[in-house]
Amino acid sequence: MLLSLVRRSRCLISSIGTFSTSSTVKMSETISLDQAKKLAARAAVEEWIIEGETKIVGIGSGSTIVYAVERLAERVWKDGELSDLICVPTSFQARSLILDHNLNLGDLDRYPILDVAIDGADEVDSRMVCIKGGGGCLMQEKIVAACAKRFVVVADYTKKSLRLGEQWCKGVPIEVAPIAHVPIKLKIEAMFGGEAHLRMAKAKAGPIVTDNGNFLLDWKFVAKREYDWDEVNHAIKMIPGVMETGLFVGMAHKCYFGMADGNVKAQVNSK
Numbered sequence: 001m002l003l004s005l006v007r008r009s010r011c012l013i014s015s016i017g018t019f020s021t022s023s024t025v026k027m028s029e030t031i032s033l034d035q036a037k038k039l040a041a042r043a044a045v046e047e048w049i050i051e052g053e054t055k056i057v058g059i060g061s062g063s064t065i066v067y068a069v070e071r072l073a074e075r076v077w078k079d080g081e082l083s084d085l086i087c088v089p090t091s092f093q094a095r096s097l098i099l100d101h102n103l104n105l106g107d108l109d110r111y112p113i114l115d116v117a118i119d120g121a122d123e124v125d126s127r128m129v130c131i132k133g134g135g136g137c138l139m140q141e142k143i144v145a146a147c148a149k150r151f152v153v154v155a156d157y158t159k160k161s162l163r164l165g166e167q168w169c170k171g172v173p174i175e176v177a178p179i180a181h182v183p184i185k186l187k188i189e190a191m192f193g194g195e196a197h198l199r200m201a202k203a204k205a206g207p208i209v210t211d212n213g214n215f216l217l218d219w220k221f222v223a224k225r226e227y228d229w230d231e232v233n234h235a236i237k238m239i240p241g242v243m244e245t246g247l248f249v250g251m252a253h254k255c256y257f258g259m260a261d262g263n264v265k266a267q268v269n270s271k
């Protein structure tokens with residue numbers, strides 16, 4: 001009941017920009033969201049990073065993955081485990097996290113096959129299709145995930161949905177070549193409806209530039225429409241100038257959700 005109220009208010013709050021009486025909900029949400037992220041991240045590290053077995057791990061981007069890296073560092077520096085573990089980053093942020101925690105930094109040139117990649121998500125639906133790229137790192141995240149034997153997602157309870165768009169109202173991020181952002185926007189809107197907006201920077205004039213020197217479109221799809229996400233993902237990728245989409249279809253093997261009640265709920269893709 002409370003969870004669905006929080007869910008509904010999140011979309012309402014973001015769609016009505018001036019609606020600010022939600023501060024009570026937001027304050028209590030922030031505290032428990034951080035705890036929920038931490039629970040999920042630590043659960044994934046315990047299950048997937050095995051002393052003497054796991055050699056190479058992909059490190060995702062965002063706020064939840066910070067807790068996973070902290071736990072990895074604890075295991076290396078306090079528990080004396082995993083001294084040979086190689087961490088492959090998915091972004092500038094992930095690279096900095098690895099270095100700041102004195103973990104072994106790797107790359108795909110030397111380590112093209114990873115045991116597991118752990119990453120956050122913006123939304124995960126009942127079939128474990130994920131929207132990623134809220135933090136703008138989707139391209140490297142997808143490359144690293146695709147190089148891993150297992151892709152594991154860590155998230156708080158607000159990311160868990162039955163259908164995409166139920167929770168995450170900012171659309172599907174799409175990384176594009178700067179010269180093509182207008183034609184790509186128009187093509188996506190004509191093919192699948194909705195609206196695609198160029199993501200603007202907050203502390204810089206003009207658009208956000210990704211770690212790869214590209215722009216981002218946030219495609220606000222029609223939430224009520226039934227999409228075949230695999231088909232949508234493939235069709236958008238075929239538009240010249242599209243580098244990558246934030247749709248991760250059939251990639252996640254297991255998702256850990258830190259829940260509001262302090263439990264961790266896991267969702268597994270049996271395929």
Ligand SMILES: O=C(CO)[C@H](O)[C@H](O)COP(=O)(O)O
Nearest residue numbers: 062063064120133134135137
């Ligand atoms: O895809 C991502 C960045 O591009 C992040 O993994 C995603 O936005 C989730 O972030 P957070 O853990 O902060 O909720």
